[in-house]
Amino acid sequence: MGGLVTGRSGELSAADRIDTTVAHPARRYNYLLGGKDNFAADRESGDALAAAMPTVRLAAVENRMFLQRAVRFLAQQGVRQFLDIGTGIPTADNTHEVAQAIDPTARVVYVDNDPIVLAHARALLSSTAEGHTAYLDADLREPEQILAHPDLRTTLDLSQPVALMLVAILHFIRDDEDPGGILARLVAALPAGSYVVASHVTWEFLPPAVIAKLEANNHDGRFRARSTEQFAGLLDGMELVDPGIVSVARWRADDAPQPRPSVQDVSFNGAVARIVR
Known part of the structure; x- marks a missing residue:
């Protein structure tokens, strides 16, 4: 649902990399959220997912609300730096807006690979005067390139706490690409x-017939749903914040509209974990 990120020297320019004939996760996610920054291929892909799982738009909305609640919670804990990988096309209440509403000095680095995402981010995501935002074209599968990027180094102080946002992106990292190693x-x-802060699609609560339809739409094998146990394995060695790994619709959602959607309708796990040494 989020988007992978890519950027290597010698590749095509950002504008030349736009392929409107192939669905892109970030643009499809924008479509599922009701946005307008998408193309026919993205809408066709989103409609195919909705045909297989009619509540997929609800899942996208609940995932977005989870991100906002998690950022608000961490900002209230005093976190002032955020590294948001797999940003997606800007909508309302983006990471920096939520964080800077609590502390205007909050600093955010956004990372994504879709040139349209980056164009919108640079045009629309403006920081407070006291804070700062930056936007990187880099690859989650090459974390050292993200960490060494000069714009990250001038925006964030890696000697101070950072909230690493991996919301709806780890399920686009195949097992053979070692998502656990990337995160580590x-x-x-x-x-x-x-x-x-991470969220991850799970199909463990869905009927086999629905899973089969969803798998049939995974044409390139890029998408990898994981169970709660598998998701927990990616966060191994960290200290889960209460309530642990739960549906994104249930994570600290007491103030969200009630009743909350079922885990089957959302099929998204979410968690916030503290890094301990």
């Missing part, structure tokens, strides 16, 4: 007292 390399660069 990012976490190793952050000090104790930092946090990881």
